[in-house]
Amino acid sequence: MTVTSGLVLALVGLPVLLPVLAAGLSLVVAPHSTRQRVLTGAVLTLVLADAIALLVVVERDGPVVVRAGEWAPPLGIVLVADLLAAMLLAIAVLVALAVLLFAVGQDSADRSGALAIPFHPAYLVLVAGIALAFLSGDLFNLFVAFEMLLAASYVLITLNAGEPRVRAGMTYVMTSLTSSLLFLTAIGLVYAATGTVNLADLADQVPRLEPGLRTALSLLLLVVFGIKAAVVPLHFWLPDSYPSAPAPITAVFAALLTKVGIYAMVRTQTLLFPRDDTWWVGAALAVATMLLGILGAIAQDDINRLLSFTLVSHVGFMVFGLALFDVAGLTGTILYIVHHITVQATLFLVAGLVVDAAGTPELSRMERGERERPLPAATGVLFLLGALSLAGVPPFSGFIAKFALLRAAVAHGGTAAYLLAAAALVTSLLTLYAMVRVWRGAFAPPGPPKVPLGRRLGTPRLAVAATLGMAATGVLLALGAGPLSDLSERAAAGLVRLDTYRDAVLGGGAP
Template identity: 75%
Template sequence: MNALVSLPVLLPVLAAGLSLALARYTFAQRLVTVTVLSGVLAMAVALLLAVERDGPAVVHVGGWPPPIGIVLVADLLSALLLTIAVLVALAVLLFSIGQNDADRAEGAAFPFHPAYLLLVAGVALAFLAGDLFNLYVAFELLLASSYVLITLNSGEKRVRAGMTYVMTSLTSSLLFLTAIGLVYAATGTVTLAELAERTAALDDGLRTALSLLLLLVFGLKAAVVPLHFWLPDSYPTAPAPITAVFAALLTKVGVYAMVRTQTLLFPREDAWWVGAVIAAVTMLVGILGAVAQDDINRLLSFVLVSHVGFMLFGLALFDVDGLSGTILYIVHHITVQATLFLVAGLVVSATGTAALSRMERGGTGRGPRPAVAVLFGLGALSLAGIPPLSGFIAKFALLRAAVGQGGAAAYLLSAAALVTSLLTLYAMVRIWRAAFAGPAAGHDAPDGRRGQQRQRRRSSTLTVAACVGMVVTGLSLAAGAGPLSQLSERAADGLVRTDDYRRAVFEGGHR
């Protein structure tokens, strides 16, 4: 069991070193990355089943107990998110191999695979970290690897966007280090399980200040409004697979950190008004920004910002039902948002433009194939919350939790969620009309480009297959809504009642 907790972090790091040694052999690099991520996915599934059966699993690295040693903790929430994150990372990797985006420029394959493996290691460490400092280490690992990925095939525009991303992340990191220092000064520990006891003894004013500081740190990483300014300028400039994996995982790591620290260190008995206002404003401002965009990737980036608000919806309710809805929404959104960015990559490749207005006038390519239209339609309808897809199930869980709790904060969140869902549907219809219902769908390319497009069609089998796998995963989430809802409720109960988590850390977890 110790191996199942530690290897999802250790294996990608070791494989990254091996991938660097194989820098001249692209096929070998790809084989290593696919094999390692497949193995990590199998371990994540086994870990989820073991935790679901036996309770939280804990590793005291080096045999040192807390608060001296490093602790890795896998409870239902972290194991579930780790599983879906690695699954999506593997699908995006296969898409990238099929599209050959990362390898198109000379030398681009050399940094892509090591950086991608380190990105997955950072995500795994963030979900499994049992103390604030190693959560910080996870974020720094994500920053280093994501900067390499976001500047692949660099041009002036991409480097500028990468610098915006890096400066924002460094600012967040400095704030995080400051928060860790203040928490340690106030409590004498950074181990989450021990902090759950010691923060309760602090003065209310100090507890509130620490809570808001951590909210600022993780809110910047999760791109909540008004800290979202960096995301729409950074993500759309990267290749489609990179944008997809960033959209699926990086903001969710920030949301996870917010959920973990707020519930464990600063528990509340009533609705969290600060969180409710932030969630409502994030939903509305994000989606209003989306409907004003003409670039398909910027539109989807603003939609991503908006739907972070749905994840904060349940956290603001601060009860088991609300947190269960948040967990369902995170799982749904990781899959669907990555799918939409991948399909958008296919659309841009087929039409020759990312501008919706140019797609409507015919673009410069043949237009997407009907299969791509179906894949986008299913993802778009799920994101908008159309039944019986996974987005509807997650939103219904959040709205039911709000109605069950009642109160002004719950009704504010419900109203913002309904308006955002309608505007999300409108934004998705705009993309559909431009990409699939306009002249681009039947527009032929000039004779000189037909050979190139035939080559694209031959090489797109794996990309479409990866998108199909993502859509099937989303449909499976909807089909398995009952067991998934029960699992999310148990994970949410573990967030509200922290005894099992703390006991596992101090006693070493199950073996």
């Protein structure tokens, strides 16, 4: 369905417009930190309600297309909310709200001033960029979304930063700028070859290009989004950049930014470069990402670096389903994205609580009992929920997503599919081992701290509540596995059946 006015226009436009407008207002009320916090929390709550309503509309009526300025596609700006975009938008805003509550709770408890004046406007711009990336109907506005993410994330990663964090932030920015230049080059080449950047129109135009040119454009976009998604061997920047940021920033980056890259990869590869059989390049990247990422995690002593390497490793599971290039494989990819957004946020938030209590991110020191204050038992339970899900232990959401991928591989058959399945099983076992290492270091040591350093501040309740909310979301995803799998399968079918997307954007006229 194509709608350009009324309530549905608001549903599609508000996730982008509302955070941007609120970011400007946040600067106006900046001297009053409480007002900033209330404004940001209220806006994200409204955007979450909007995203849920949009998901209901899309699930009921099909894709919703908004044509800005009444320009008929392929001209003008088009926002497209299909089932995949609506699902990811809803879960992304939920995570963003939970991380905001964690950040506010931790800042209030520590009185550290970590939430400096720029935090709230930058955070709102980050959310707007994520929403625009999911809803964008053309390559250029997808580029604009990534630039919004880059600008906001650099501000967030360097807030109250010393030299090490600024250096890590520069690594992140330089890598992202390189990716942006490659993306801009790809957009120019695509436009020169086809005369359009509208994704639906490109789905008609790109198949008419010469095979060599199609392959070159596909690989160029794969590199661009592979950098942003941290696919091996383009992952080098992530383990050095994410662990240096404060816990809530690391959590939202790990949960959402790499998934935006994966979403862009899935959207462009399925829509512009459809395949009838296994994508061997994607399969090779998936296997390398899963295995090298988890081996890197096992070698780490820093809890945040360990989790960062597991993040890289599990990006491979999402590429796994894409490489199969069928409905079953893409269903597994979508399930895994939704699962991983919640579980990765949970684990990094728990890691923030652990480091805050221990005064160090080093697992070896924690294992020796060198911590500033003990952790509440509830924190260990929250970590256990996330860790078991990440490792794929039944009945958690990670098991459901991995089972969908393995079943798709077996049904698909062939050497590549079996290699992907074998790599996934090995990675899951090694992930469980890595999670046991974290448990042994952070939660197993009994008794009071051996090195009390005089801190009297307790674990922030709001931060724990936000982490609990994320862990509970993961449990709810497992309990709702049936409906979630159905939604994911329908979203995957929409990716494979290109006419659904093309007809929604290009077919028919506005009422």
